[in-house]
Amino acid sequence: MLSIGEFANMTGLSVKALRHYDEKGVLSPAEVDAATGYRRYSEGQVRSGALVRAMRDAGLPLPAVAAAVRDGDAASALDEHRQRVLADRAREDAAFENARLVVSSFAAPVEVTERESHARPYVARALAVRTDGDHETDDEAANDLLMGLLADLRSDGLGPSGQFWTAVREGDAPDRAEVVCCWPTAEPAPDGWGGPGTVVGVLPERRELVATWRSATGGPLPEGSVHPAVVALFDAVAARGVAVSHDEVRQAVLGRDEHDHSVEVSVTIEQP
Missing domain, CATH: 3.20.80.10 (Regulatory factor, effector binding domain)
Known part of the structure; x- marks a missing residue:
């Protein structure tokens, strides 16, 4: 078993983030000491911890990360998030170009x-x-x-x-x-x-x-x-x-x- 500090060092997740992910049901420790409240993680959770960090770095929202960890399907979660990001980016690009057109049209002679x-x-x-x-x-x-x-x-x-x-x-x-x-x-x-x-x-x-x-x-x-x-x-x-x-x-x-x-x-x- 790994202490929360050891697990943090292993996965690159901060201790604060691990506590937050536990509270949100994204990545819960394998056990919590009833007397001290210390969280301990199993060696088998290192994969999940590393995936959680990668998905969060990619901008996935916590509910999507939690579902990916639960279902063991990070690849689909990443693909779906990328499609949303690309669609949002396309809308932003279109809005930006339209705004530039507004500026130029207002500068034209009337x-x-x-x-x-x-x-x-x-x-x-x-x-x-x-x-x-x-x-x-x-x-x-x-x-x-x-x-x-x-x-x-x-x-x-x-x-x-x-x-x-x-x-x-x-x-x-x-x-x-x-x-x-x-x-x-x-x-x-x-x-x-x-x-x-x-x-x-x-x-x-x-x-x-x-x-x-x-x-x-x-x-x-x-x-x-x-x-x-x-x-x-x-x-x-x-x-x-x-x-x-x-x-x-x-x-x-x-x-x-x-x-x-x-x-x-x-x-x-x-x-x-």
């Missing part, structure tokens, strides 16, 4: 201007989304909503009279929001047009702050990040010290070519 805009009638429908949800699925649902609204406008001879825009407003819970999908019309639609859930309104005459991002100079965009045009717009809002309603920020895509289009984000800063 033109910010002010403009006077005439009153503009529009119709809109809202899509409820989760703020922590699948953005690709949300984009598809918003596109379906816009196309459905467009079809209704055309069938009733109401237009549209320009490019659609979207806005985001708070939902009925902290993790929910609404994407408001809007089409401009040449003339105001009749009250009640489109049925329940359709808004008929008019953007009043206004002075707008506008941020324009162009794909030709903006470069690739990161996944799941705030659009650079939105960031530039709020930088400009902060610099000017103007008060705006965040839920009226309007975003429009100008041009349909994937490699040659613009994203225009605007907000009202003054009304006559």
Whole structure:
């Protein structure tokens, strides 16, 4: 039999670690002296002790180490842990590259201007989304909503009279929001047009702050990040010290070519 000190020297595990592993049921001594409480280990436990040290050095969590010692299958435990580590590393690498892309996209040029805009009638429908949800699925649902609204406008001879825009407003819970999908019309639609859930309104005459991002100079965009045009717009809002309603920020895509289009984000800063 080996004392705890001898076993520690033999396996490379510290006495403190051996006591901890005993308490956690990872590697218990062969016997404990009832009078003194001294732990003693059998020679046959040296293999387990050495494996425990190797697995802990490799980063295996204690429950996995305990199971490997119990089942006598350290090789499978190591393989499973390596797969988890590689998967985590791949996610971290992807997140790192996406973060670098966020930094570079925010550094790309975005033109910010002010403009006077005439009153503009529009119709809109809202899509409820989760703020922590699948953005690709949300984009598809918003596109379906816009196309459905467009079809209704055309069938009733109401237009549209320009490019659609979207806005985001708070939902009925902290993790929910609404994407408001809007089409401009040449003339105001009749009250009640489109049925329940359709808004008929008019953007009043206004002075707008506008941020324009162009794909030709903006470069690739990161996944799941705030659009650079939105960031530039709020930088400009902060610099000017103007008060705006965040839920009226309007975003429009100008041009349909994937490699040659613009994203225009605007907000009202003054009304006559």
